Amino acid sequence: MTAYPTRAPRWKRVLDSDRSYRLLTFAVFAAVWEVYGTFWGGLLIPTFTETAAAFADLLRTAAFWDALWVSNQALLLGFACAVAVGVPLGVLLGRFRLLERLTDVYLNILLVTPMAAIIPLLIMSVGFGLLSRVILVALFAVVMVVVNVRTGVRQVDPGLIQMARSFGASERQLWRDVLIPGALPAIMTGIRLGLGRAVTGMVIVELLMVSLALGGLILQFRGTFNAAGLYAVIAAVLIESLLLIALAQRLERLIAPWASTHQQGKARR
Amino acid sequence: MIEISGLRKTFTGQDGAPVQALGGVDLTVRDDEFLTVLGPSGCGKTTMLKMIAGLQTWDAGEITVGGRPVRGPGPDRSMVFQNFALLPWATVLDNVAFGLRLKGVGKAERTERARDLIAKVGLAGFESKRPGELSGGMQQRVGIARALAVEPQVLLMDEPFGAVDEQTRRLLQEELLAIWEANRLTVVFITHSMEEAVLLGDRVVLMSARPGQIAEIVDVPLDRPRSSDVGGLERSREYVEITAHLWDRLRDMHEEHRAAPSEQAVR
Numbered sequence: 211m212t213a214y215p216t217r218a219p220r221w222k223r224v225l226d227s228d229r230s231y232r233l234l235t236f237a238v239f240a241a242v243w244e245v246y247g248t249f250w251g252g253l254l255i256p257t258f259t260e261t262a263a264a265f266a267d268l269l270r271t272a273a274f275w276d277a278l279w280v281s282n283q284a285l286l287l288g289f290a291c292a293v294a295v296g297v298p299l300g301v302l303l304g305r306f307r308l309l310e311r312l313t314d315v316y317l318n319i320l321l322v323t324p325m326a327a328i329i330p331l332l333i334m335s336v337g338f339g340l341l342s343r344v345i346l347v348a349l350f351a352v353v354m355v356v357v358n359v360r361t362g363v364r365q366v367d368p369g370l371i372q373m374a375r376s377f378g379a380s381e382r383q384l385w386r387d388v389l390i391p392g393a394l395p396a397i398m399t400g401i402r403l404g405l406g407r408a409v410t411g412m413v414i415v416e417l418l419m420v421s422l423a424l425g426g427l428i429l430q431f432r433g434t435f436n437a438a439g440l441y442a443v444i445a446a447v448l449i450e451s452l453l454l455i456a457l458a459q460r461l462e463r464l465i466a467p468w469a470s471t472h473q474q475g476k477a478r479r
Numbered sequence: 480m481i482e483i484s485g486l487r488k489t490f491t492g493q494d495g496a497p498v499q500a501l502g503g504v505d506l507t508v509r510d511d512e513f514l515t516v517l518g519p520s521g522c523g524k525t526t527m528l529k530m531i532a533g534l535q536t537w538d539a540g541e542i543t544v545g546g547r548p549v550r551g552p553g554p555d556r557s558m559v560f561q562n563f564a565l566l567p568w569a570t571v572l573d574n575v576a577f578g579l580r581l582k583g584v585g586k587a588e589r590t591e592r593a594r595d596l597i598a599k600v601g602l603a604g605f606e607s608k609r610p611g612e613l614s615g616g617m618q619q620r621v622g623i624a625r626a627l628a629v630e631p632q633v634l635l636m637d638e639p640f641g642a643v644d645e646q647t648r649r650l651l652q653e654e655l656l657a658i659w660e661a662n663r664l665t666v667v668f669i670t671h672s673m674e675e676a677v678l679l680g681d682r683v684v685l686m687s688a689r690p691g692q693i694a695e696i697v698d699v700p701l702d703r704p705r706s707s708d709v710g711g712l713e714r715s716r717e718y719v720e721i722t723a724h725l726w727d728r729l730r731d732m733h734e735e736h737r738a739a740p741s742e743q744a745v746r
Contacts, residue, residue: 370566372564376533377552378578383581387580387581391569468567
C-alpha cells in the first residue's frame with residue numbers, strides 16, 4: 211500500500227472491490243434472464259422479476275418457513291454427525307498408516323458412489339422419518355470431511371514433529387501442540403466442503419425419498435406449473451447455501467488465520 | 480562433556496542395498512567447547528547430530544552426555560534446525576516458549592524467559608508476529624532463542640545458517656559468537672562451509688563419506704572473543720592457512736571417490 215505515492219480515491223476503491231464485480235455479473239445475469247424470460251420463456255420459464263416477486267411472496271407464507279425449518283433439522287443434525295464422526299476418523303486415518311490401508315478402498319467407494327443410489331436402501335431399513343434424512347445428509351458430508359482431515363494430518367511438516375520430539379514432547383503434547391493445530395486449516399476446509407455436500411444431500415433426499423419440506427415445495431410447485439414459485443424455492447436454497455459457505459469461510463479465517471494470512475496480506479495489493 | 484565411541488549405523492538404501500552412514504566414530508566434545516563438524520554431503524554428520532539429540536537410533540557404540548548414556552531426547556540438549564522448524568500458527572513469543580511449555584514451566588515464568596531471549600537475539604518488538612511475517616534470518620533467531628530458552632548444557636545446531644542468504648548468514652554468525660562468548664555452553668555445529676567452521680569453532684571435525692568417519696580434527700588457535708573483529712580475523716594468517724588446509728583435504732576426498740568407485744562396492 212505504501213508503495214503508491216497517492217492512495218486511490220475512495221469511490222474508485224469501492225468500485226474496484228470484489229463485491230462490485232460480483233454485483234456486476236449478477237446484474238448482467240438478471241438482465242439476460244429477464245429478456246429471455248419475456249420473449250422466449252413461455253409458461254415454463256418465468257422472468258427474473260416474476261421470480262423475485264414470487265420469492266417475496268414465498269417469504270410471507272408460513273408454509274415456506276415450516277419447510278425451511280424441517281429441512282434444516284435434517285441438515286443440522288446430519289452435518290453435526292458428519293463432523294463428529296468425520297474429524298476424529300480423518301485424524302486417526304492420517305496418523306496411522308495401517309488404518310488408512312485398511313479403509314482406503316471404502317473411502318474411495320464412498321467418494322465416487324452416487325449417494326442417491328442408496329436412498330431406496332435407506333428407506334427399506336430405516337423408513338421415511340427424520341432419521342433416514344439425517345443419515346443421508348451425514349453420508350453425503352462425511353466423506354469430504356474424512357478425506358480432507360486425513361490429508362491435513364498427513365501434511366503436517368515432519369520437521370515440526372521431529373522438533374517437538376527433540377524438546378521432549380509426549381504423544382499427547384505432540385497431538386495438542388503440533389498435529390491438531392497443524393491440521394486445523396485442512397480440517398476447516400473439510401468442514402466447509404462437507405457443508406456444501408450436506409446441503410446437496412438435504413435437497414436430494416427430499417426430492418427423491420420423502421416429498422416434504424423444501425424438496426416437497428419444489429415438487430408441489432412443479433406439479434401445479436407454478437414456475438415462478440419453483441424458481442423462488444430453488445433461489446432460497448441457493449441463498450441459504452451461499453450464506454452457510456460464507457459463514458464457514460469466515461469461521462475458517464477466524465480459527466486458522468495463519469493459513470490465509472500469506473495470500474491475503476501479501477498477494478492482495 | 481559428550482563422549483562418542485564406536486558409533487555405527489547402516490541404513491537400507493532405496494534399492495535395498497545397505498548404506499553405511501557411520502562406520503565407527505569416536506569423538507570427545509569438551510565442556511563449553513564450540514565444535515564445528517565439516518564434511519561432504521553423505522558423510523553422516525547430520526545423522527550423528529540427530530543421534531546425540533536422541534532423535535535417531537544407532538546399531539553399535541555409545542553416546543554419553545555429561546556421563547549419562549543417551550536413550551532419547553533430554554532436557555540437557557536442545558537443537559536448532561536448518562529449516563527453522565517454527566510453528567507457523569504460533570507467535571514468536573509462543574515459539575520461543577515452546578520447549579518451556581512442554582516442560583511444564585508456568586505461563587508467567589516462561590513468558591518472562593522467552594522475552595529475555597527474544598531481546599537477546601535482537602527481536603524485541605516482534606513478540607506477537609508469526610513466523611510467516613519474518614525473514615529467514617529472523618526466523619532462525621527465533622529458532623536459536625527457542626533452543627536456548629530451555630537452558631541446555633549442549634546446543635546442537637544442524638546447518639543452522641544454510642537456508643539464509645550470505646549477508647544474513649554473516650550477521651547471524653557474529654551474533655551467535657557474541658551470544659556464546661557471553662554465556663558459554665557446549666555447541667556441536669554442523670556446517671558445509673569451511674569458512675564458517677573455522678570462524679566459529681574451537682576445533683573443526685572433518686568427516687569423510689561412505690562410510691562416515693572422522694578424517695581429521697583441526698585445532699583453531701584463533702583468539703577469543705572473535706565476535707568483535709570478524710573481518711580482521713578472516714585476514715589473519717592462521718585463518719587463511721586452516722581454511723586452505725581444510726579445502727585441500729575436502730578436494731582430496733572428492734578425488735579419492737572419483738578414482739575408486741569400485742572400492743565402495745566391495746566394502
